[in-house]
Amino acid sequence: MQGLLSMLKHQQALDFMCGNGRIKLILQLQNDRSLFVACLANQLLVHILHFLTSSNVTDGSDVVTSSESSLRPDCVSVSSEIMSAVVEALSSEEHPKVLQGLRLLSLVVAQCGEPIRSTLWKDVLVPLEVLVNRGSESLIHTLITVLEAAVRTPLLSQLEYKVEELLEAMLSDGNRKDCFQCAALIVKLEKCPEVVKRKATDIILLPLQCVSTQPQAKKEINVVLKEQLSQKASCISLLMQSLSSLAQLAHTKYFCGDASIQSITSSVVLLLRMCSGHCPSSLLHINSFTHLIGCCKVQRCGLDTLGALSVYEENLDLSKDIFALLLDYLQRPDSHATVLKKTFQAMKKWIVFSVLPDLQQFISRDLFPVLEKRMCDVRWEVRDSTLEFITQLTAAFNGNSDFTEALHSSGMVSVLLSSLADAEGYVRASAVAAVGQAVLVSNSTLLEEALVQMMAILSQDTEGFPRRAVVQAFTSWLKGSHLLTALESSLSSVLSLGGNDFDWEVKMHTLELAEVLMEKTLTCCPYAVQDFGSSEDTRFTQALMKFKDFGLFELLFNSLFDCDRPVCERACALLVKLRTLTAESADLDHSALVLNVCGNRWGDEVQKRYLKASACVTNGVTGSDEGTDCSLHCTRGISLPKILQILDLDDMQRMLTLSSDHVVNSPRSLMEDILSAAQQSEENIVDCY
Template sequence: MDRRCAELLPLVCSVLADPKQAPSDDTCLEKLLDWFTDLTAPDSSLLEKNPCLITLITSVCTSKTAEPSIISFALKLAGLLASTEEGFYVLKQQNVLESTFDQEGWSKSSLWEDATVRSGWVQGLRSMVQHQEAMLFLFKKGLIKVVLRLQTDKSLFVASTANQLLAHILNFGELTARCTSPENGGKTEPSVLHKDSRGRPECPEWDDGIVEVIKHVEESLVSGIPLHTCQSLKLVALSLTHCQPHVREMLWQSTVVATEVLLGNGLSSLTQQFMEVLQAAARTPLCNNSESGILTLMETMLCTLKPTQAIPFATGIVQLENCPQSLKKKALGVILLPLELVTVSTDLQELRSDPVEELGFLRSAVEEQLSQRTSCVSVLCLSLSSTAELSSLHLEIPAQSVIPSVTTVLKVCLGMSFSSSPSTSVLRNLIGCSKVQKCALDALANLSQYSESAVYKREVFSILLHYLNSPDIDSTVLQKAFQVILKWLCTCSELPPQDLFPVLKKRLCDIRWEIRDSSLEFLTQLTSDFQENRSYCETFSSSGVPDLLLTLLTDPESYVRASAILALGRTVGIIGKEGVPKSGPVLQEDLARQFVDILAQDTEVFARRAVMRVFTLWLTTSHPASEELLSSVLALGSEDLDWEVKVHTLELAEILINQTLARTGHSTCPYAVIPATHSSGANLTESLHRLQHLKIFAVLLKGLFDCDRPVAQRACSLLLSLKEVITESEVCDLHGQSWVEGVLKEHLEKLDVGADSRKSVGLAGVLSVLDLENMQKNLGQRSDHLENSPHSLMEDILAATCISPEDNVVDCY
């Protein structure tokens, strides 16, 4: 804690302790707690140096008129300060902890009725119980009984916090027997340990406390009160994977019998909690113990859950590492069953005997849900989403049957005809359903990674082209279809289908701008992936698409114009390739001039940003533009009103700087490859003059003083890099350039040079005057770093006491 804060802290504590002055806004209190959390550390001596904190806690917690928010703050602060053993001993010696967390005192106070106070009490204990002495204090003082009551508090927030505290207690590391040593100021030291029959150190308070918690769990599970049962199931799920082995065994033994009874009673409202408990148990060594009954319970759940509950549960089972293959196989069958039944409905495939026929207990329930439109969509989306999730994790699934099933679902949704009339309600429910289409496309994209996928590529591309050609396709579905095509082309190492470009031309003229935009994005990515393939280049050049791209530069929608710019920027290299037939006057020089006009005239920022990105792309892919055009682009970009355009301008400037200096054996980029033929410093002055001719220095200095911080940060970083390269001997006369006059006036008077010398000042001179290192440091700070400091926070709290509550509009942030 710095000196200024230490001086204000006693005043702030006295204000908080005074009910007439305490702030009504508790956001400042939470901010103070965050600050104290940063200050709390072993050997921090925070309490010794700031006794006002103890006075504050004692005063507030014994007050009968304090605001609930202030009491909650004091309780949390007490727990936070006691979270270290040093702080715990200080508070314990002064009897602060006993009075602060005294259960009898709070139970008699009307303030306890306020949920804010109860929440602060629990959170204070949760913060404190980080070491053994705090845990023993909790058990010895009987506070565990209060926590167990609060687990079912009427306030859900208090109940949840109490549950987290109980889970922390159960998950706490092994305690050892301790005894008090008066010679050590009342601190406790390890004693001669007594061992139980298992060789563990005995600690009666710890053992009794754990037994009390587990007994409470067991009673709650059979209480018949849904809230109590639900909370205890949540506690078991939170605790099983992290608690000590002997605690885990005790907790599971008290849970398993009650769980079997509850499952038999068909309490569907607690299904989610049952699933979480079983999945947590399956991730522990209990799963390897056949006597634990976990696997039997999981199989029972699969057999009794509704399909919409069984599928997510089955997905969790398949992802378990130590689960038997037989159970995983059955869980996978549950996930795929809706897909199988849709496929059977088309008469294109018979029901597989393995593992679906083993799921007769679930088949009738799934068929019933598929027969109704709402539930049909819900259960099928779950099946497809789970398939996508499992395949994204590279888990083993029967891709040779799943891929045809997914493509069949896509055909059904599109209303394609089958060998027999699609008269079943299942098929009617799916026609035109975009939600199912999107889930199926997600699954199909992930299924492309399986080795079996190559066999189905022709069928997959066929159905995807049907989607691209469908006149009433949803725009988001079409976008996903484009993504799936790219994924399958990449994994199957295939060229785009011959029928793709005619369909793409149609989509580029679609009345919906979203589809035009998605088509352009797809084309840009497609060209990026296949621009080195001669066959693709020839097909693209003769397809008529380049002419369409030019017309889209004047599209009424700015997103489309931006995407057209990016597409043309990517595809222009194909048109000029040797041996590739040209289609119209599409040359880079013509495009570059059009792009400069767009940068100067387009009123929407998206197109202007796209222009800057294209010029950056060209410079990094051996498609340089003329210096005249680059100079215009840099000048226009640096004057733009949009900060992203200005940042892109600086990115372009950085590439030009690196490319120019690299020719002389210099670079501002630490990873640049410098040709060995150039000597260090050779032709540096000439390179600097080229950069000056491009007006790059004007762009950098203008950016340095820009009002948008990202722009100034980027410019400052580039100037710092240049400063390391340029020496005083490399003079670049900047006198007379408009952008430097302000810099000369504002900064160069700091130089001890005469007016005549300033007239011929060089770039190195300007950079040496500017305190770039300090500017970079300041630019790296948050804009509210002063107002958001602990000192400012305490000043705000003190200032708030000087004005009336209705005028108190202090922003503690």
């Protein structure tokens, strides 16, 4: 099947496929027991129809027609055979056949042009209407996919194709249990008639409104909802659909439907209170209340929605209630770790967008004490989420002196520093990020304290995440110009430790640090101009000497020959940039830029190329290594510009951009790799297939 797909780029292959009953064979393979084969059969059929369409001369217009007159006579029978099979599949009583027919239909509508698309749609319209009105729950997703494909085409704008009518039928009048699922899918469609989307939005709001208020809705819908909300599984499912859809709609014009933003927000707040066991006496009669107490799934969705609602000024009057709710969730000892994480995310959004008059007082008096307690939580996930929140909060209030003062006076900085020694590696990494952000908004005293512990982590920590975080913290500090001088004494150690780390991501972050260092140092040198004057050359030479003292060149050359390809690629790119700069300088002091190439892992390659180039010049030999023995010759010092010149960086860069696929690329090699990783067990051989 894959081979046939590749062949179908050619007309001769198409002629071959369309003859001797081969289309019928592919149609049979649509129902193959292997999902892979069935999907390939669909792709092949669509490709054939697309080929038939594209191989015809068109006038470039996208007007929908329902005629096959523009197809060549020999193509009509093939397209008719495929389209008849789709109609037959949709009319079948066998669920797998219907499913495959719908999948093929959605692909044809999305990928094929006219007249195939409109002709097929006209043929399937009757069985499609039957399927939509039947309301089979197992077909909802696939039916929506078909209609979504149609919405994106000119089919939508022509009434005879009934696309909008079918969408409305999917929503029905609320009597079907699956109308809420349909509505949840329809509101996600990028292009959809406004009337349909608003109707879907109103349906989506109903479960939330029915639980938290007494909606003035259709009696029939209330009957359906009452039945579903009285059962725990369907109640939770409906509310999650409602909340997650509202979170996605929060920034669109369809968000409110017929309700107000404030009423929706109040409903979400009330629902979250019910989940924590608080319920107004007027709503105690609602059967779903008992299903919601302690329900993490609804809490997570509700907090996501509440966070999305933070951007609306209409919710200003509800700010105090919302902050009280979120603080209550953070204080509750029985709050699930994932619920706490969502609470932090919602809290951050409300703090950033809020205009609460006493916000700073709330943070220092109410929030920080709770955070300090959460930093002692026995669950590492909670400590980790707390540190992430503090990092985001500190970044959001960067430049706010009141917040910085509160951060120090509350003792939070001491908590952050102590977290650098946490028993869990993930938490240590998050603590590094939090301290790093605090340093950016604080004084040099904190930097001195942080440097001691961070250098210890980089040199001694046994886990990669904290070490990566340390190098990233240095990079963020270096980007802040006011910290450049304070960091100079530590940079050589960081570059050395990071460049020799056994974790490739630490090495990548170290190269990122090196790049920022290069940019920061060279900003004072007008190195981008073509003709350097003597004073500019001197300044440029001094900058390069500074890099040499930091060990930056040692890092780049070591990384150039690293065992991890991404590391080599990044180092090579930086060296190419450096080569360009040195080439533009007219009179560099080469003697000040001599590097020792002996006794390190990149020196052998440099010496080999250097001696080969020298032999070529001396003996007039080209392309020969004769007489060149690195073991007998050791040129200890070579200047940086000379090294950059003799290394064929362009060729190295070209080779590094190639993946291993340019050597071996076959299904067999993939299977061999998977089986090797799976240790050749019989069970895994089946899994690989």
